[in-house]
Amino acid sequence: MYGLFLRHFYLITRSFPRILDLIYWPSIQITLWGFISNFFASHTTYYNNAVGVILTCAILYDFLFRTSIGFNMLFLEEIWSRNFTNLFIAPMKISEILTSLIFTALVRALIGLIPAVLLTSPLFGISILELGIYLFFLFLSLYIFGITLGILVSAGLLRFGPSFENIAWSTMFLLAPFGCIYYPIEILPEIFQKIAYMLPLVYIFEEARNILINNTVDISNLIQAYMLNMVYIIISITLFFYSFNKARDKGTLINIGE
Amino acid sequence: MKTLVEVQNLKKNYGDKQAVKSISFKINENEILGLLGPNGSGKTTTIGMMLGLLKPTSGEILIEGDKIEDDRIKILQKINFISPYIELPKKLTVKQNLIVFGKLYKIKNLNDRIDYLTSKLRLSDILNRITGELSSGQKNRASLAKSLINDPKVLLLDEPTASLDPEIGDFIRSFLEDYKKEKKISILLASHNMNEVTRLCKSILMMKDGIIVDSGSPASLIEKHGRKNLEEVFLKLSRRSNEHN
Numbered sequence: 001m002y003g004l005f006l007r008h009f010y011l012i013t014r015s016f017p018r019i020l021d022l023i024y025w026p027s028i029q030i031t032l033w034g035f036i037s038n039f040f041a042s043h044t045t046y047y048n049n050a051v052g053v054i055l056t057c058a059i060l061y062d063f064l065f066r067t068s069i070g071f072n073m074l075f076l077e078e079i080w081s082r083n084f085t086n087l088f089i090a091p092m093k094i095s096e097i098l099t100s101l102i103f104t105a106l107v108r109a110l111i112g113l114i115p116a117v118l119l120t121s122p123l124f125g126i127s128i129l130e131l132g133i134y135l136f137f138l139f140l141s142l143y144i145f146g147i148t149l150g151i152l153v154s155a156g157l158l159r160f161g162p163s164f165e166n167i168a169w170s171t172m173f174l175l176a177p178f179g180c181i182y183y184p185i186e187i188l189p190e191i192f193q194k195i196a197y198m199l200p201l202v203y204i205f206e207e208a209r210n211i212l213i214n215n216t217v218d219i220s221n222l223i224q225a226y227m228l229n230m231v232y233i234i235i236s237i238t239l240f241f242y243s244f245n246k247a248r249d250k251g252t253l254i255n256i257g258e
Numbered sequence: 259m260k261t262l263v264e265v266q267n268l269k270k271n272y273g274d275k276q277a278v279k280s281i282s283f284k285i286n287e288n289e290i291l292g293l294l295g296p297n298g299s300g301k302t303t304t305i306g307m308m309l310g311l312l313k314p315t316s317g318e319i320l321i322e323g324d325k326i327e328d329d330r331i332k333i334l335q336k337i338n339f340i341s342p343y344i345e346l347p348k349k350l351t352v353k354q355n356l357i358v359f360g361k362l363y364k365i366k367n368l369n370d371r372i373d374y375l376t377s378k379l380r381l382s383d384i385l386n387r388i389t390g391e392l393s394s395g396q397k398n399r400a401s402l403a404k405s406l407i408n409d410p411k412v413l414l415l416d417e418p419t420a421s422l423d424p425e426i427g428d429f430i431r432s433f434l435e436d437y438k439k440e441k442k443i444s445i446l447l448a449s450h451n452m453n454e455v456t457r458l459c460k461s462i463l464m465m466k467d468g469i470i471v472d473s474g475s476p477a478s479l480i481e482k483h484g485r486k487n488l489e490e491v492f493l494k495l496s497r498r499s500n501e502h503n
Contacts, residue, residue, distance in 0.1 A: 077347075078347075081345060081346075081347045081348055081349075082343070082344050082345040083344065083345060083346060083347050084344070085309075085311065085339070085341070085344040086344055086346070086359070086404070087362075088310075088311060089309045089310070089311065089334060089337075089338070089339055090334065090359065090362040090363060091331045091332075091334035091335040091362070091363060091364075092331070092362060093331060245313070248310075248311065248312055248313040249312075249313050250272070251272060251303070251306070251312055253306075253311040253312070254302065254303075254306045254311050254312060
């Protein structure tokens with residue numbers, strides 16, 4: 001029994017991502033649900049059409065989640081199947097690998113999204129299409145951010161190896177409290193608001209609620225989201241190339257592959 | 259005879275540790291060069307650098323005169339690799355895997371290439387089976403087909419017959435001999451199977467602690483060291499180096 005305990009204890013203590021994983025899941029859950037509870041307790045009349053707005057935001061968030069996780073899954077799949085080396089010795093540029101994964105992640109996310117969108121109408125009498133043409137821009141913005149997170153996590157996997165895997169699963173949950181998916185940014189403490197304003201998510205979900213609740217469109221929210229998206233995706237792609245070069249230097253590509 | 263692979267003063271350091279310490283060698287066309295050495299001697303690191311998976315600290319690797327650090331994609335087009343430590347995606351059929359890799363290598367007339375390899379490697383009966391459900395020998399032949407999908411001029415083999423039964427091992431060795439003769443390719447063979455190396459390789463490099471401690475044909479090495487076979491030469495060189503350490 002002690003041997004089995006030690007087997008897992010050694011595993012945990014030798015891996016910083018695993019320690020981080022243990023600590024921050026409960027913290028994130030408490031934080032996210034704390035903010036949601038606070039908001040509903042103090043703003044009972046905010047959502048006149050609560051189900052529609054919450055469900056729309058849930059679908060938007062799920063699309064973001066699926067895009068990001070989908071991208072990471074494609075990368076992890078190659079590690080798990082021990083096909084990683086085969087992929088990186090094929091005559092493909094890194095940019096071609098990224099483009100291929102970005103496109104495949106979109107297809108995966110859409111396969112999950114379309115049934116969910118279709119189900120909301122007969123089950124709850126709600127159509128996400130009420131967001132109109134702006135729905136496309138909101139989805140596109142979320143897609144870019146999801147891909148950005150996917151590339152960032154994949155850069156970590158390249159650089160640090162499979163132990164970075166746990167981070168892949170948890171990035172979205174880490175950002176969820178700051179994304180203000182179900183509540184306006186004002187509900188957050190000031191310091192958290194400053195962090196949230198640095199993420200495109202706030203502007204995307206703020207705009208989704210604005211369209212559904214106030215029936216108005218604030219283009220500045222979309223512009224702000226796209227500008228931040230551009231900054232983050234450039235950073236993530238740069239980091240991916242940097243990680244690839246570092247992995248070639250440190251030998252991680254060989255270690256992951258085997 | 260044309261030299262296809264030229265490795266010049268190749269070094270690889272991981273921090274303070276020198277994994278490969280300035281090695282040089284050549285592989286001609288229609289030649290199988292054996293790369294022998296105990297675990298940790300630098301064989302995998304050398305192969306990793308030849309595949310572009312590792313960045314050399316210094317030195318050069320030229321494939322048909324092109325440097326891998328300058329034109330990685332061009333070189334990867336004419337090189338391939340097989341190792342028991344890497345696998346084909348398990349959930350795909352053998353044929354799907356060959357199609358995927360054929361597309362990655364941008365192979366023209368892919369169906370013809372797959373037909374050729376499957377008939378040569380006795381894969382026709384298992385072409386539509388899920389790769390993960392195959393036996394070790396079948397998986398090995400499927401991986402070998404993948405490694406030849408691009409009709410490589412240089413083939414790197416890391417323990418190509420490890421964990422195979424003698425019949426399949428013999429089939430693979432015969433196949434490699436015939437294929438090398440037919441296509442006049444260069445093969446670098448890293449193996450711990452001394453009979454295999456003796457049978458396939460005209461010349462051998464013996465590595466230990468990141469350097470080439472000896473080289474020559476199997477017969478010349480056996481004679482030079484006054485041993486009965488290559489395994490005894492291997493043990494002598496490994497132990498001698500250890501004593502020096």
